[in-house]
Amino acid sequence: DAGITQSPRHKVTETGTPVTLRCHQTENHRYMYWYRQDPGHGLRLIHYSYGVKDTDKGEVSDGYSVSRSKTEDFLLTLESATSSQTSVYFCAISVSETTEAFFGQGTRLTVV
């Protein structure tokens, strides 16, 4: 799994509550990404980071924020969870912008 740990692996939360998902890597890769996977949509990029404190938005960033204060950790926060954010969230890392990305095991989030 390319030294990527996502936590938690499963979470059920209530609408309106804040949620933070963590991605931790041991590979010292510069690039980190958060994707969500929903049936019929493949994976869609939420946010990505190209270095400590350097982040940018992806396709579906509304309702999400991220932070990267250390190379190894990339946090995804849902400020106020909604049912539409029920999904499987994958973190990915890559050495550079032109190399393949390696994915974590995923976090299944259910918002009730």
Add this chain to the structure above:
Amino acid sequence: ELKVEQNPLFLSMQEGKNYTIYCNYSTTSDRLYWYRQDPGKSLESLFVLLSNGAVKQEGRLMASLDTKARLSTLHITAAVHDLSATYFCAVDMLGSNTGKLIFGQGTTLQVKP
């Protein structure tokens, strides 16, 4: 806007048969990736195709890239049950050096004995 479309979305085939999965994308990009996902699992990198005409093979799978046609194919030769999985192609967003990927919807392959 970059769009990536896979065809077919679901494929049921007999062991020993050959088939091809197609991946079309809408704007310029010179990098295309194929991933495999088993149910409930993470994504596993299969192939990285970096230039026009690139062809890569691993076991019973062969991937190719035609950047002029904006088309990649994943060919399955003499399918076996272990190849049952969902296969995704992905393209660099906007064809730029960002590493941000646009994924196809995925093709679920079911290989029957």
